Amino acid sequence: LTLPFSLVVNLLPVDCDKRxxxxxxxxxxxxxMNVLHExxxxxxxxxxxxxxxxxENLKSKCIWVSEAKDHVVNITGSSPQKxxxxxxxxxxxxxxxGIWLKGKDLSEQVTKVEEVFCLESAHPQMGLGCRFRRAVVTAIMNLFLFFCxxxxxxxxxxFLKYRWRKMEEEEQAMYEMVKKIIAVVQDHYxxxxxxxxxxxxxGIFHVRDSLxxxxxxxxxKRVWERAVDFLASNESRIQTESHRVAGEDMLVWRWTQPSYVSDSEH
Structure with a gap:
């Protein structure tokens, strides 16, 4: 048989606190334990x-310690010391x-009872309707996040497919530009x-302006620059030089393979 809490308190000897x-x-x-339970x-x-x-228009889930104390003391009939x-x-x-003790600075851990400013439950007690609504909202939010x-x-x-396609197009345009440059330089020679x-x-810029x-x-611009770099690294028949033309220094291309060799190749 479990006795009511108020009866348990009343059955305690008067001086039991000191014994x-x-x-x-x-x-x-x-x-x-009964105070903790309440x-x-x-x-x-x-x-x-x-x-x-x-x-109830609560400002926070963390209830002021004085408010919690008044409620527990009033319900249980125990003393504030308990x-x-x-x-x-x-x-x-x-x-x-299931109870968190918090101080005025919620980020700091409480080590003394005197530092306790408010108390918060780690396990909120919600009704079936509330839990259902929260579950539905959570499911909708998760579904929304999934679709996002x-x-x-x-x-x-x-975007990656677009970039790959643009890179392929740029690569092809660069090779076409290389062919055109080789033809112009060879024809000039x-x-x-x-x-x-x-x-x-x-002149390199003269070739650019003509093409x-x-x-x-x-x-x-980028296709042209890549074509120029490609020729400098991979084309031995074209040599890049610097010459003074019309009183100004400029970069030029020179075809290094004689025409009879080129014709014999064909």
Whole structure:
């Protein structure tokens, strides 16, 4: 048979607080446990109300220690000392009692009962309807996040495919530009051999201007630069030199393979 809490308190001897016999110690522990039980229920209900629409307009799930003490003392009929004993029990216990003790600075850990500013339940008690609503909202949010991630991944994939296609197009355009440059430089050299040109070399920018119209030079800048680098690294028949032309130093290309060798190859 379990006695009501108020009856347990009334059955304690008057001086039991000062005695250390087994009976008083056990009864004192029962009192503290009942205080903890009531405190746990109160905090869990308050936290649940806060999570489920906050009908009491609570500012936080963390209930002021004075408010929690008044409630527990009023419900249990125990003394404020028993409430403080319950707080000591929480501080000294290595178990998770479902109650968090917090100070004014919520980021710092409380080590003394005097530092406790508010108490919060680690396990809010919510009704079936509230739990169902929260489950539905959580499911909808997770589904929304899933679709957001899916759309983001799809967008990244489309962007990568676009970049790969542009890189392939740029690569092909670069090779086409290399072919055109080789043809221009070779033709210029052949014309020089027939005394149709004054110099055996041709200015690099002159070749660019003859191959790319002015309105396309900005767009084709990267393709042109890649073609120039490719020729410098991979084409032995064209030599890059620096010459003074019309009083200015400029880079030129010279065809290094005689025409009879080129013709024999064909």
């Amino acid at each position: 250390t016999d087994d009976f008083c110690q056990a009864k004192q522990k029962d009192v503290v 405190l746990y229920n109160y905090l869990s209900v308050q936290a649940g109300n806060f999570e489920c629409g906050n009908p 409430f403080e004993a319950a707080l000591h029990w929480i501080l000294n216990s290595n178990k998770d009692l 991630c899916l759309i983001t991944l799809w967008g990244i994939l489309l 052949k014309e020089w051999e027939r005394n149709l040109e004054r110099y055996p070399y041709v 790319i119209p002015p309105q396309s030079r900005k767009k084709m």
